[in-house]
Ligand SMILES: Nc1ncnc2c1ncn2[C@@H]1O[C@H](COP(=O)(O)OP(=O)(O)O)[C@@H](O)[C@H]1O
């Protein structure tokens with residue numbers, strides 16, 4: 278009776294390693310992966326996936342379809358597709374080892390029955406981000422662990438982090454025009470070109486998102502109610518809260534840096550746009566309500582503006 | 589290699605989370621490297637009590653599911669050196685983690701920290717089993733009322749049958765005046781029933797409420813009596829002999845001693 282688990286998630290130091298039941302229908306598998314990703318609160322941006330399809334043979338189209346329909350909305354990228362041995366992976370997992378065929382296991386490659394075929398690259402790996410030695414410091418948390426722009430080198434990135442977090446701590450809740458200097462970093466970063474934004478489906482959610490609840494939508498998300506502390510709203514595109522945002526809101530969860538968050542009243546625990554994380558400055562008294570506000574990214578920092586000041 | 593403690597009670601609202609935050613912070617103030625683990629998945633609180641809620645990016649479930657590295661999920665407390673929090677997930681439930689996984693996780697943390705303190709959820713179901721899974725020692729906390737003591741007794745039984753040799757006891761929210769008037773169980777009565785070693789008595793103290801709302805453990809406040817009691821508990825956990833705070837709290841003990849030596 279013990280039904281074979283259709284999708285097994287294993288984290289390795291290089292990303293996610295997914296083992297699929299090769300006897301299961303592809304459609305079922307896609308749904309299972311999706312529902313698993315949906316349940317998770319993980320901040321996926323930029324993580325890589327190694328897909329272990331066992332003895333299944335997938336063509337490039339099928340793989341691209343999985344990438345676009347399943348992983349892209351979560352900012353995940355299929356790095357390669359391998360044909361491993363399911364039992365081998367389970368055995369290794371039980372022993373606390375990374376799956377064979379995952380980059381962290383290279384060197385132990387020769388043994389066993391798994392064979393790694395030439396991988397399909399959907400996208401090149403991103404410049405890996407340097408991680409702090411011990412827990413995330415406050416400064417780092419303000420900005421999140423990684424920027425996606427591969428053109429910035431690590432040192433420059435660090436400097437940018439510090440600069441931006443300083444601005445964030447000082448500038449949150451002041452108007453953009455006065456708080457964020459317009460000077461550009463002198464090198465490395467190209468000014469963002471105007472891009473057409475994709476048209477996304479919008480979900481209308483009626484009701485209050487309470488502590489422990491999470492509303493996720495790959496497109497835009499409108500909440501007709503409040504988002505309380507401990508509640509999470511997350512969208513691939515923009516988020517509009519027709520009430521008070523007190524919990525966590527994450528717009529552009531798939532990496533869209535042009536996404537924004539709008540709220541009639543903005544008092545968030547934390548705001549995330551694409552892979553930038555911001556939180557209100559500590560110990561600052563909240564002034565009287567100044568009207569609807571919006572949070573967006575400007576030069577890599579989250580800034581808060583009065584709604585009437587935008588567009 | 590450090591040691592792991594679980595703080596548990598059976599009943600909710602008796603002070604597990606308060607005790608976890610305060611004992612952890614007090615141990616860090618004694619130059620220990622401490623990590624607090626919130627095992628109350630789906631009803632997390634410890635982050636709020638510690639004032640660290642807005643710094644959460646990853647949580648315990650993310651670690652267990654392999655979505656992030658353990659170190660990425662640890663939040664460093666800026667107020668005292670060596671204090672860290674591993675927050676629980678809020679939008680998941682207890683079944684997201686198994687006792688086996690918790691044991692693994694706590695084992696990993698013990699390699700890095702002197703103390704791993706696990707805040708247990710109320711109840712005796714899976715959340716409880718998860719929380720105790722990786723613990724070397726258990727601290728049982730009760731308030732001086734019959735139902736809380738009853739639940740503590742139940743939990744001590746469960747702990748003993750799952751191999752914990754000597755759980756220790758904290759009595760929280762003692763009101764000396766009520767004990768004096770005989771309106772509240774005294775320490776002696778409680779120890780008579782539970783018969784385990786007493787490691788601390790914490791008075792009812794408004795400063796706990798204030799500190800909870802501010803997200804600042806009371807041990808940081810030199811004038812808080814409850815804070816003092818928690819600092820004493822931390823020192824006793826370190827193996828120091830620390831006298832109990834005042835007579836009102838020990839009077840119950842005196843009664844018990846007198847009984848023992850046949851004076852009553
Ligand atoms: N010694 C104390 N004096 C006053 N209030 C206390 C004391 N200990 C705990 N409390 C309060 O009791 C409530 C429940 O405490 P908490 O630590 O959350 O319990 P638990 O984790 O066991 O559910 C909180 O509001 C807390 O502030």
Ligand SMILES: [Mg+2]
Pocket residue numbers: 604605628633707708709
């Ligand atoms: Mg609690």
